[in-house]
Amino acid sequence: MTEFIPPGSRFIDLPSPFPLKRGGALHGARMAYETWGALDADGGNAILILTGLSPDAHAASHAGNREPGWWESMLGPGKYIDTRRWFVICVNSLGSCKGSTGPASIDPDTGRSYRLDFPELSVEDGADAAAHVVRALGVERLACVIGNSMGGMVALALLQRFPGIAHGHINISGAARALPFSIAIRSLQREAIRLDPQWNLGEYDDDAYPEAGMRMARKLGVITYRSALEWDGRFGRVRLDADRRVGDDPFGLEFEVESYLEGHARRFVRRFDPNCYLYLSRSMDWFDLGESCHGTCEEGLSKVRVNRALAIGVYTDILFPIEQQQEIADGLLAGGTDAQCLALPSPQGHDAFLVDIARFGPAVRGFLDSL
């Protein structure tokens, strides 16, 4: 069980006990976060960033950690999210393994890591934990909450559960509920991990580790995070050079696209805890902003109180398709929010917000400037 905590992380303890939506409570739990810029005297310039499933809180470099972050081109002095103007907070998700408490963390009641004894985790729990961080940092009301992918779900739960916590909201490639295609993909990813004998009902260690299952899960993830269109242009039918091929196994790596997936997977499997992956993945399946308020998704969205909102998505996203960002904008609008949906022609699919900064950056900056 390994946690992967970026240097320069800061921490805020959650209330103990910290009750979870589906039952149970955490004791002595904490949230990892990083910040950029400074909070104004009137506290009105704070932005909260909620991440996808796997990133840590290190969205960009800062004095405490000079390594580039996962949104380095988006965030910093003079960048699209300009940290000379905005005080930016990014939290590592509750349930993750990158500083915030999750299944890989030590359970203070037993002195061993939680593993499958971690209580069932929901998107709403992540929202409650993030809200606590915001309050603890002295922010009464966020100028904007930005949520990417899973973070888009957490952001909507946050707005629903803490009316008035934010003036603006940018939902990037997010969703107000999980739909069956993405549930099916995630279910298969979890099955790959759980079928690996080395997963061992969550009782693996660094020597006996569900590497094959994690590799399969990650490859399937990468397939659904990008797009066929991008890959046609990027890989086509190009083969690996002979010196990069191993043996003459007809089922071995032969095409560039196979090698690309393998490389991505190998970089990931030892850097994310498998049990944490299972918990965060399942939390997304369970999410439906409508169910939480005993209505439809549309009703759930219409009850969210935020002044202005922008939902951004791309046409090539198969995991969180553009219809889901349109649903968010339509639902918020129906509740009186000044909300719009922006559909971008990025070819990179779900992951476009990480790489197509040329399109996402101006959209994000434009919205922030207008607040």
Added chain:
Amino acid sequence: MTEFIPPGSRFIDLPSPFPLKRGGALHGARMAYETWGALDADGGNAILILTGLSPDAHAASHAGNREPGWWESMLGPGKYIDTRRWFVICVNSLGSCKGSTGPASIDPDTGRSYRLDFPELSVEDGADAAAHVVRALGVERLACVIGNSMGGMVALALLQRFPGIAHGHINISGAARALPFSIAIRSLQREAIRLDPQWNLGEYDDDAYPEAGMRMARKLGVITYRSALEWDGRFGRVRLDADRRVGDDPFGLEFEVESYLEGHARRFVRRFDPNCYLYLSRSMDWFDLGESCHGTCEEGLSKVRVNRALAIGVYTDILFPIEQQQEIADGLLAGGTDAQCLALPSPQGHDAFLVDIARFGPAVRGFLDSL
């Protein structure tokens, strides 16, 4: 190693040796086929059907096998492919386990099943074998060759390698080359099988069988054979009733879509030989009609000699996207074929041709009537 041969199958021996495109040769190989209707005196009413990866030659019921076939609603007396008018041949693919010779068959040179000693299989080999069946049945020139999915690849290879073998061609949800998204999906399916310890480098048996790997592969297949749109309407976020759930495992089957995948997979895993699956799957990755003639895919298509062609696809197909059927029609047209592409609004994705007979049937009949 099990073959699954429908009752009422007929067989034609292939020439021995039967050389394969990528090297090696088969000895004593045979093809399973079924027919419907009767060949005209002038031999001008023959239609050949080439299937997707997994179906057998039992496309529809007949006197020798009253069980409904996989295209029962399409094919028969008075149906869209009217067997009172047409003499219809369907072959089981070379390399399959449903009567034609494949990795699950006995190698006469050794007396044991080929398993991984089967030579590398290509789409072109399947075309050569199908052409032999057509000739052996006394058909000089087909009125039409219909290829579905993988069969669409085989059909194009057949037309390329045997100029003049058919007057007309219907390519259904097929492709003239494999693109990286589908290569990636198939690569992951094969990896799931090969990672299963019970696959055992192909040396499994009924007791030690790579069931988990086959189940994963099939689930991923089903995910890519259907569409998110269809599943939204069909499953939404509906949960299984309590009496269909097992225990309280948070990662167990909970959503209808998870149960649907599980059911599909369980029905499949013991009915298709894993090694055959690997060989047929890889043959599709290797296929590019351009490479076979040392040119681009467009050039390959423009050299195909067939009088009239119809490429049919659906907008919701993510595995063989509609652009690939358009590519077929455009390429054939450039070579002088009277070719068209028909894009159908079926919600069922790649599998639509199996279930949306209300749309596919009239399109197929219309083309056949016009020949």
